[in-house]
Amino acid sequence: MHDDDGYFDEHVAARYDESGEIAEMFDPAVVDPVIDFLVEIAGSGRALELGIGTGRIALPLRRRGVPVHGIELSKAMAARLRSKPGSEEIGVTIGDFATTTVDGTFSVAYLVFNTILNLTTQAAQIQCFRNVAAHLEPGGCFVIEVGVPELQRLPPGETIRAFHVSETSWGLDEYDVAMQGLTSHHFEIVDGRVAQNSVPFRYAWPSELDLMAQLAGMKLRERWSGWKREPFTSDSRKHVSVWEKPAV
Numbered sequence: 297m298h299d300d301d302g303y304f305d306e307h308v309a310a311r312y313d314e315s316g317e318i319a320e321m322f323d324p325a326v327v328d329p330v331i332d333f334l335v336e337i338a339g340s341g342r343a344l345e346l347g348i349g350t351g352r353i354a355l356p357l358r359r360r361g362v363p364v365h366g367i368e369l370s371k372a373m374a375a376r377l378r379s380k381p382g383s384e385e386i387g388v389t390i391g392d393f394a395t396t397t398v399d400g401t402f403s404v405a406y407l408v409f410n411t412i413l414n415l416t417t418q419a420a421q422i423q424c425f426r427n428v429a430a431h432l433e434p435g436g437c438f439v440i441e442v443g444v445p446e447l448q449r450l451p452p453g454e455t456i457r458a459f460h461v462s463e464t465s466w467g468l469d470e471y472d473v474a475m476q477g478l479t480s481h482h483f484e485i486v487d488g489r490v491a492q493n494s495v496p497f498r499y500a501w502p503s504e505l506d507l508m509a510q511l512a513g514m515k516l517r518e519r520w521s522g523w524k525r526e527p528f529t530s531d532s533r534k535h536v537s538v539w540e541k542p543a544v
């Protein structure tokens with residue numbers, strides 16, 4: 297990590313909502329199905345967002361009547377959230393979502409947009425599942441949205457795959473198969489210069505996440521390939537998984 301804000305420092309936070317492929321993630325066509333899904337699972341309870349960022353999901357979820365609290369490592373990202381109308385109704389605790397605790401219990405905790413992979417060790421990912429389980433009320437759910445590792449798309453011997461290409465921005469994923477490592481390199485032309493941001497991840501298969509849930513005392517309730525409950529198959533590029541804490 298470069299500083300206290302991790303890989304989402306002031307420079308990244310300032311451009312997060314508009315930059316490259318991330319801007320597309322703010323489109324209502326992308327956000328609305330996420331909100332519909334989470335509203336249904338939250339029921340009359342509270343929601344905990346791990347890695348709340350600038351509030352892409354938390355703000356519309358709060359507008360739909362669900363109380364939301366967030367955990368966020370980056371003060372710069374949290375400050376962007378704070379600058380937006382409606383954010384005064386959302387609590388944010390600054391800290392690492394693998395270990396940070398907050399008051400109260402939640403009917404749903406969610407970790408979207410591949411953010412579980414920001415924890416770059418298996419131990420930290422397991423710790424995150426355990427931390428979530430400790431915050432859920434009995435019968436509460438943990439929802440993760442994360443890509444399926446794209447190793448089938450990597451030609452033998454190659455380590456790099458382009459995941460985004462436009463006239464002004466490019467994204468390259470670099471795999472280290474032995475370590476389950478993945479570094480996402482983002483390049484974007486800003487004011488006539490190329491800005492680079494490279495973020496390390498630890499990729500994990502759906503079955504490994506199921507095992508982490510089991511270690512934390514939760515079990516798989518649903519797995520889909522998208523927020524509209526599209527079937528999860530061998531061709532799915534990502535999954536939306538829901539693990540449940542036992543009701544008693």
Ligand SMILES: C[S@@+](CC[C@H](N)C(=O)[O-])C[C@H]1O[C@@H](n2cnc3c(N)ncnc32)[C@H](O)[C@@H]1O
Nearest residue numbers: 304347348349352368369370373392393409414
């Ligand atoms: C890709 S952004 C997603 C933000 C938001 N959830 C969204 O969907 O737009 C990942 C966020 O998680 C935060 N983050 C990464 N690792 C974290 C950690 N270990 N603890 C807390 N926040 C973390 C980053 O600072 C960043 O704001």
